[in-house]
Amino acid sequence: MEKAAEDDRNSPVGALQDEILKRTKLHTEMVRRLVHDPNVQPLQLAGFLEDIANAYLSISEELSQVVTQKEKRSS
Known part of the structure; x- marks a missing residue:
């Protein structure tokens, strides 16, 4: 099963999903900073x-x- 999961990540769709996940984590951190910004x-x-x-x-x-x-x- 590990091989199948790795193949999924290496597929174009899997790579796109990984990229979206990375960006979502980045956006989450950015929103957390906004929440704590007194100017917002x-x-x-x-x-x-x-x-x-x-x-x-x-x-x-x-x-x-x-x-x-x-x-x-x-x-």
Whole structure:
């Protein structure tokens, strides 16, 4: 199984997923710094984070629709 996991990471999709994960960790640290910055308005930051969360939820909903359509086709 280890070989399969390594192959997944070395595939174009796996490499892209790794890159997204790295950037997400970086963005998380950046947001933590903003949270503790006294010059940042909490309500503006909250709205900003909500916009980001909604973007990810939208992607998740799209993926759910794709899966649902594939399941209907295979039934």
